[in-house]
Amino acid sequence: MSLESVLAPLKAALPGLEDLYTDLHRHPELSFAETRTAAELARRLEADGYEVHTGIGRTGVLGVLRNGPGPKVMLRADIDALPVEEKTGLPYASTARGVDADGRDVPVMHACGHDMHATWLSGAASLLAAGREHWSGTLMVVFQPGEEAGDGAAGMVRDGVFAPAGKPDVVLGQHVVPGPAGWVLTRPGVIMAATDALRITLHGRGGHGSRPETTVDPAVLAASVVLKLQTIVSREISATESAVVTVGSLHVGTAHNIIADHAVLEVNIRSFDQAVREKVVAAVERIVQGEAATAGAPKPPEIERIGAFPVTENDDAATEGLTAAFRDHFGEGRVMPAPLVTGSEDFSEFGRAAGVPSVFWLVGGLDEGKVIAAMTAGRFEQDIPSNHSPLFAPVPHPTLSAGVETLVVAALHRLTHPGVG
Numbered sequence: 001m002s003l004e005s006v007l008a009p010l011k012a013a014l015p016g017l018e019d020l021y022t023d024l025h026r027h028p029e030l031s032f033a034e035t036r037t038a039a040e041l042a043r044r045l046e047a048d049g050y051e052v053h054t055g056i057g058r059t060g061v062l063g064v065l066r067n068g069p070g071p072k073v074m075l076r077a078d079i080d081a082l083p084v085e086e087k088t089g090l091p092y093a094s095t096a097r098g099v100d101a102d103g104r105d106v107p108v109m110h111a112c113g114h115d116m117h118a119t120w121l122s123g124a125a126s127l128l129a130a131g132r133e134h135w136s137g138t139l140m141v142v143f144q145p146g147e148e149a150g151d152g153a154a155g156m157v158r159d160g161v162f163a164p165a166g167k168p169d170v171v172l173g174q175h176v177v178p179g180p181a182g183w184v185l186t187r188p189g190v191i192m193a194a195t196d197a198l199r200i201t202l203h204g205r206g207g208h209g210s211r212p213e214t215t216v217d218p219a220v221l222a223a224s225v226v227l228k229l230q231t232i233v234s235r236e237i238s239a240t241e242s243a244v245v246t247v248g249s250l251h252v253g254t255a256h257n258i259i260a261d262h263a264v265l266e267v268n269i270r271s272f273d274q275a276v277r278e279k280v281v282a283a284v285e286r287i288v289q290g291e292a293a294t295a296g297a298p299k300p301p302e303i304e305r306i307g308a309f310p311v312t313e314n315d316d317a318a319t320e321g322l323t324a325a326f327r328d329h330f331g332e333g334r335v336m337p338a339p340l341v342t343g344s345e346d347f348s349e350f351g352r353a354a355g356v357p358s359v360f361w362l363v364g365g366l367d368e369g370k371v372i373a374a375m376t377a378g379r380f381e382q383d384i385p386s387n388h389s390p391l392f393a394p395v396p397h398p399t400l401s402a403g404v405e406t407l408v409v410a411a412l413h414r415l416t417h418p419g420v421g
Contacts, residue, residue, distance in 0.1 A: 200288055206260050
């Protein structure tokens with residue numbers, strides 16, 4: 001069988017892949033600063049015989065392997081890290097620091113598992129190149145920057161990621177999650193939420209803390225806005241629909257005896273349906289404007305969109321076919337239905353821009369015994385670190401092999417065999 005033949009070298013490759021994974025974990029880089037990461041991944045693609053294009057969307061990498069007639073299959077992994085201080089205690093824990101988009105010096109960690117994603121795709125790309133006699137078509141390997149910033153995929157599209165090889169026929173990707181290592185989770189239709197991030201500046205009139213009657217206090221105004229925003233989901237969204245509204249940041253004032261002249265809030269909105277999404281955003285804007293007017297603010301608030309992720313929606317037919325291929329390879333016991341995930345991804349920008357089906361699935365990455373024990377005790381949320389936690393640390397084995405296998409299975413499921421079609 002061609003799949004078994006392509007996967008045959010994986011066992012021998014695992015020590016090298018673990019070295020790559022720990023190296024990337026030690027040296028994380030923030031969004032659009034992934035120069036070291038991109039250079040190493042590009043070097044490996046070149047060594048495997050890919051036509052390599054770098055600097056796409058600033059720091060993105062595209063590898064193209066043309067291997068006769070057949071479909072074009074795109075495999076994608078994200079490569080950026082987060083401004084998080086690692087607390088895993090691992091021997092390869094990150095001590096790196098970087099400069100964020102606001103110019104601040106921050107700790108940096110692969111707290112979302114993008115180091116694992118990059119290693120998976122590098123390993124799969126190498127196996128597929130070595131086993132090219134077993135398939136026919138064109139393979140497009142994309143290492144995407146800036147996923148955490150929300151503009152990485154769209155930036156690569158704007159910068160011509162499809163130009164070297166044309167648009168793919170399907171786009172495939174995956175994400176490590178805090179499930180049992182080696183489990184594969186798929187879901188047709190919507191799998192991950194949309195995100196809208198807003199920065200809101202509320203204007204007041206500053207003054208001395210002893211004379212509030214001469215001011216319009218933005219701290220009080222901000223507090224009123226925060227509380228009122230919490231009524232959107234509970235009172236404006238149907239019980240059969242869902243959304244999340246979070247005020248993640250609130251800054252006001254510089255000293256205890258000074259009433260400031262402005263407050264700045266950052267609001268995060270999650271939703272699974274476009275109509276709900278638009279309704280929640282409109283409600284936020286209405287409440288902010290109304291509360292400012294009620295407080296007698298000297299000028300209207302400023303509402304700035306600082307980030308947005310689309311809903312991640314899988315093609316039904318492509319997902320069902322791929323799920324069947326995963327079950328054939330891994331067995332029924334390791335392939336599960338994925339839950340709706342309130343986290344967000346920009347992966348679907350590629351399929352949307354190309355006008356082709358896309359499929360995104362999840363791969364468990366934590367110790368199976370610990371995860372099952374926590375689930376059984378009803379303590380999963382308390383005991384199991386999630387993505388973006390300073391304690392999030394996928395176990396290398398069997399996570400590495402499982403993620404490489406899923407990508408190879410997915411690619412070969414779509415690529416034709418020599419002489420076929």
